[in-house]
Amino acid sequence: MNRIRQYFANFIFETKKKTALYRLLMLHSFFEGLTQGIFLLQETIAKKSLSATDFHVTVLTILIHIGLVFSIFFGVYFRGRKKAPGYVVGLLAGRLIFLFSFLIGNIYIFIGFVFLYYFSTSVISPGINSVFKNEFKITNRGKLFSMLRAAMSLSAMLSSYIAGKYLDLTQNYRIVLIAAGIFGVLSFLMLIAVDNTADYSKMRAAGPAKPMPLDRDFLRFEACFMTYGFAFMIMLPAAPIYLIDKMGFSFTQMGFVKGAMAQIFFIMFIPFAGAVFDRMSPWKVFRNSQILLSLFPLGFLLADTFFPHRTVIYAAFLFYGMGISSMTVLWTLASIYFAKGEDSSYYQSVHVAFTGVRGLLAPALSYFLFRTFSFRVCFIMAAVLFLAAFAMAQYRILAGKRTFIASQ
Numbered sequence: 018m019n020r021i022r023q024y025f026a027n028f029i030f031e032t033k034k035k036t037a038l039y040r041l042l043m044l045h046s047f048f049e050g051l052t053q054g055i056f057l058l059q060e061t062i063a064k065k066s067l068s069a070t071d072f073h074v075t076v077l078t079i080l081i082h083i084g085l086v087f088s089i090f091f092g093v094y095f096r097g098r099k100k101a102p103g104y105v106v107g108l109l110a111g112r113l114i115f116l117f118s119f120l121i122g123n124i125y126i127f128i129g130f131v132f133l134y135y136f137s138t139s140v141i142s143p144g145i146n147s148v149f150k151n152e153f154k155i156t157n158r159g160k161l162f163s164m165l166r167a168a169m170s171l172s173a174m175l176s177s178y179i180a181g182k183y184l185d186l187t188q189n190y191r192i193v194l195i196a197a198g199i200f201g202v203l204s205f206l207m208l209i210a211v212d213n214t215a216d217y218s219k220m221r222a223a224g225p226a227k228p229m230p231l232d233r234d235f236l237r238f239e240a241c242f243m244t245y246g247f248a249f250m251i252m253l254p255a256a257p258i259y260l261i262d263k264m265g266f267s268f269t270q271m272g273f274v275k276g277a278m279a280q281i282f283f284i285m286f287i288p289f290a291g292a293v294f295d296r297m298s299p300w301k302v303f304r305n306s307q308i309l310l311s312l313f314p315l316g317f318l319l320a321d322t323f324f325p326h327r328t329v330i331y332a333a334f335l336f337y338g339m340g341i342s343s344m345t346v347l348w349t350l351a352s353i354y355f356a357k358g359e360d361s362s363y364y365q366s367v368h369v370a371f372t373g374v375r376g377l378l379a380p381a382l383s384y385f386l387f388r389t390f391s392f393r394v395c396f397i398m399a400a401v402l403f404l405a406a407f408a409m410a411q412y413r414i415l416a417g418k419r420t421f422i423a424s425q
Contacts, residue, residue, distance in 0.1 A: 034216075035152060038148070038211060041207050047168055048200045048201070048207060051173070051197075053169070054177035054178075055177065055196065055200075056131070058180055058193075058272060058275070060074050060078075060258070063077060063128075064257075064258075064261055065184075065268065066184070067190075071258055071384065077131060078250070081135045081376065082372065083373060084132050084134075084136035085370065085373030088143060088373065091103050091139065099212055100143075101209050107141070107205055108201075108206070108209075111201070116199070119191050134197075139366075142368075146349060146361050149162060149350060151215065152215055152216065158294075158353070159293070159294030159350065160292055160295060162350055163294075170283050173280055174281065176196075176200075181267075181269045182272070238299065239368065241409045241413075244406040245303075245344070246376075247379045248310070248314070248406065251382060251383040251386070254380050255396070255399075259321070259387075259392050263392065282338025283342050286339050287345065287346070294347070301414060302347055303410045307410065308340075308407060310341065310344070312336035312340075313333050314333075314400040315333075315396070316329055316333025317330070317392070352364035386398060
């Protein structure tokens with residue numbers, strides 16, 4: 018009981034301004050979750066409503082990550098500055114445009130719209146990262162962030178299930194995408210309010226808008242993340258295509274497994290992941306997550322080889338939810354530990370841009386593997402890479418390196 022009280026004591030802030038700031042972040046998370054929940058069905062909409070081929074789905078995945086590369090420009094230009102102008106660009110280019118979803122009539126226009134959505138998403142993580150570094154204590158950042166992500170996942174679970182049901186009944190994907198645009202606009206309005214409330218005075222003064230040298234340990238950490246990211250992104254096109262084409266999942270079933278199943282497990286484990294992040298080296302958190310994530314492709318492999326039953330897929334998503342909860346906290350907050358006195362949004366923008374770079378290559382590799390060989394080869398490759406990332410992190414731990422600096 019005392020531990021529960023101590024956990025929730027982290028959400029009692031010392032000033033009314035910080036309380037208001039966290040409430041705005043919670044509202045942003047809720048609306049962003051509603052938006053993301055709909056986009057969990059993007060491959061299903063492409064395949065079932067727009068007659069997309071496997072190649073189109075792979076191109077869709079690649080273009081999604083091209084959008085993330087633009088994060089580096091956000092980080093460089095807004096380092097040490099207010100982020101609201103970047104949020105306005107994201108709102109207009111990647112959220113408001115979905116109010117014109119009635120113009121989407123083929124897969125190519127759809128891919129263009131989705132690219133703009135992910136372009137706008139690339140500015141979110143660096144900005145939130147900077148707020149956490151400057152406004153919240155190091156002892157409770159993980160806990161505070163985990164509750165935001167839990168709220169986001171709850172709303173994503175709700176919207177993905179409702180959208181899947183609606184699409185099964187009507188096939189009217191344009192209405193669903195317009196709803197995503199409305200939620201996305203509200204999400205960005207909350208971010209703009211966050212930026213107007215946040216205090217960035219602890220950051221170094223803004224210098225020239227140019228790249229800065231990066232901490233060497235940060236680059237080592239990114240090498241591990243790159244290996245993990247390749248495994249994760251090999252599964253991005255392979256998993257939904259396999260579920261739709263090989264196991265015959267409908268809109269509702271896809272919404273259930275990607276929205277409800279994955280998100281329920283994520284919500285269950287992310288508060289624990291946030292608490293662990295506040296007390297454990299990022300290297301150890303990363304290492305432990307890779308073991309759990311390797312069971313995700315291995316579950317698909319088991320379903321494809323011996324037990325072609327949906328229960329096995331659901332079990333795979335259980336391990337996915339457990340592993341990805343810790344990786345989500347790391348993905349957003351770990352760069353704070355390497356930024357020292359710099360605006361951590363710059364480090365985070367580089368991190369997001371690296372995500373975009375591997376997103377250009379890994380989905381194409383996935384497409385080549387399952388088209389040239391089989392889905393089974395894809396699943397084996399993803400599992401091997403997850404385990405390789407585990408080994409890389411374990412090596413850094415055994416080497417006894419102090420590879421992060423906890424900035425107060």
